[in-house]
Amino acid sequence: AIAKSGAFFEPGTGPVWLNNLYCAGTEYYLRNCDYSCTGNSCGHDRDASVICKLQYRLKGGSGPHEGRVEVLYNRRWGAICSDNWGPEEAAIVCDELGFDKKGAVAKQNAYFGAGTLPLILHNVDCIGHEDALASCKHNGWGKTGCSHSEDVSVVCQPLVRLVDGSGPHEGRVEVFVEGQWGTVCDDGWTTAATRVVCKELGYTTTDAVYKRGAYFGQGTGPILFDDVYCRGSEAHLRDCKHSCWDQKNCNHAKDVSVICKLPVRLVGGPEPNEGRVEVFYNNEWGTVCDEGWGDEEASVVCRDLGFHPDGAVVRKGSHFGQGSGQIWLDKVKCNGSEAVLANCEHNGFGQATCGHANDVSVICKPIPYRLVGGSGPREGRQEGN
Incomplete structure (x- = not known):
């Protein structure tokens, strides 16, 4: 919201009812703020105006x-x-x-x-x-x-992108400023800055990591940001404090890189090791189309979830029920060695041509023990053989 003074939208007419307003910003109504009851000491040339942002x-x-x-x-x-x-x-x-x-x-x-x-x-x-x-x-x-x-x-x-990684979730951090792409120096880079980048790209901030020293290769062109400091709550990397404009005390050997986590879960199955495959992207859980799915794709999901990749079974045609909302991935093609599903080939997020009747499901081979008391199947107290 933007405050405008000096009768920005032209002077009003009639009485000036309120003067000397003071609000903390948490009040629900303007009348809950402190104020003088009349505006006799104020003229319409000082009428206050507001622009509310949608x-x-x-x-x-x-x-x-x-x-x-x-x-x-x-x-x-x-x-x-x-x-x-x-x-x-x-x-x-x-x-x-x-x-x-x-x-x-x-x-x-x-x-x-x-x-x-x-x-x-x-x-x-x-x-x-x-x-x-x-x-x-x-x-x-x-x-x-x-x-x-x-x-x-x-x-x-887009104002930020990840370049030269094995998938869209990882790579060298590049920012778009005044019509050009450039890299970011790793001086002062922290986990908080990493989380801002991943959040801006639509990934979850959990398990996001950063790499120094041009981990995904050196970029070219200007180095646009240096000495970046983020609290972690910023919506965009450019909102963080930083030095800018083609830094002279940094070189591309210090380009910073980021790896964002793409969460995967199994939903609707009777056991934690089976269910409809869902991925979290752009702050929303969505499903995956079953076209082309086989043992390789299933094994990647199971490995990512902490199960053994061998013996993974695919179930097509919304075997564990249809999902709702977004269908994030379609035409996924893995070789089976990928650490996460995002590293596999696919059409791009949100570019699906199927319906929820084709939601893919996976059954992972049960592990000879179970983890109890954690927040998901990958953590907790080990019980069993």
């Missing part, structure tokens, strides 16, 4: 930078119709989500799939200089008269 999320894309636009209004999420939707509107959404508005691409007609939420905006028409989508012209909240086949989507320019 909250957005992108659903159905391959990562946090793209997807169907959903907006939070009046405490409920809703979708937007695509009439008049173009680069000006897409740029505002990307900017409010923390991405670079340059290169924002507008997509119409349910490009990332039709949603199911109420349609709450229609005929959004922006000039391009607005601070928020709500400042653009539109039909009014809830006045749509369209269908979900017209849901709007955007593709924003």
Whole structure:
């Protein structure tokens, strides 16, 4: 939310009711703040104004930078119709989500799939200089008269990427600043910074690790960030404190790298070693298509979950029941030696062409002992032989 003073939206008329307002920020109503009861000492040339930011999320894309636009209004999420939707509107959404508005691409007609939420905006028409989508012209909240086949989507320019790893979850950290990609120096790099990168890319922050000394090879071009310091709560790496712009006290031999964990779980089976395969990406659990699945793919899942990779069995056709929500992976192809499923070949996250009737399941060979008391099948007190 942005505060504006000096009658930013032109002076009002009538009485000035409140003056000397002081809010802690936790109050639910403005009347709960401290204030003077009348504004006799204040004129309309000092009328206060506010710009409230809408909250957005992108659903159905391959990562946090793209997807169907959903907006939070009046405490409920809703979708937007695509009439008049173009680069000006897409740029505002990307900017409010923390991405670079340059290169924002507008997509119409349910490009990332039709949603199911109420349609709450229609005929959004922006000039391009607005601070928020709500400042653009539109039909009014809830006045749509369209269908979900017209849901709007955007593709924003990613601000960070992982390069030259064995899969999209790992690699040399590169950032996008003012139209160019560059690397990041490992000076001062911490686990907190690693978690910010993984979170920004849509992975869980659990078990994320970093590597110094150009672990995934040296990059080229500028070194854009150095001496990065993150608390861990930042939404984007660029929000962390850092020195910037082609560092002279660093070289590409010190390019930092990150390995993000792609969590996998088995759901719906009678035992912990069997169930529907689900992966966690972009802050959401989703399923995997069964096309092409065999012993190699099943063994990778079982190994990742802490079971023995030998003897893994595939079950196709939603054997343990259909999942819901996203189908994250399709056409997965493993050679069997990969440590995690993300290292296998696949179409890309969110690019599935199947339905939940084709959710794949796996049965792992039971281990001769069990782990009791932990938060999952990979930890706990060992019992058995």
